[in-house]
Amino acid sequence: QVQLVESGGGLVQAGGSLRLSCAADGRSFSTYNMGWFRQAPGKEREFVALIRWSGRNTLYADSVKGRFTISRDNAKNTVYLQMNSLNPEDTAVYYCAVRQYPSGSYYSPAEYDYWGQGTQVTVSS
Numbered sequence: 455q456v457q458l459v460e461s462g463g464g465l466v467q468a469g470g471s472l473r474l475s476c477a478a479d480g481r482s483f484s485t486y487n488m489g490w491f492r493q494a495p496g497k498e499r500e501f502v503a504l505i506r507w508s509g510r511n512t513l514y515a516d517s518v519k520g521r522f523t524i525s526r527d528n529a530k531n532t533v534y535l536q537m538n539s540l541n542p543e544d545t546a547v548y549y550c551a552v553r554q555y556p557s558g559s560y561y562s563p564a565e566y567d568y569w570g571q572g573t574q575v576t577v578s579s
Contacts, residue, residue: 463573476550492546501561
């Protein structure tokens with residue numbers, strides 16, 4: 455079992471920035487691929503970004519590419535999502551997740567084994 459706790463969400467004006475954090479317990483954090491997803495009201499949960507266990511490889515949804523940056527600090531068991539140039543379409547609950555055993559599509563929520571409780575991000579126009 456892996457416990458994940460997100461923080462850093464809030465209300466920001468369009469064009470602003472936020473930095474989300476996700477702290478994980480357990481000794482195996484450095485072996486996990488970590489993802490960020492988001493879910494807006496009435497919509498399905500969607501992939502935002504992924505970082506491999508080493509931190510060397512990252513993947514992004516087209517909608518956030520060039521604006522968001524995923525990173526990790528394995529010494530602190532923490533993964534981050536730096537979000538710049540936010541717009542109202544980015545409003546959602548953001549979740550971090552652990553992908554222990556990659557086998558299918560990295561953008562599918564079903565690929566992820568553990569989830570945090572989510573943190574709300576609201577972007578006003």
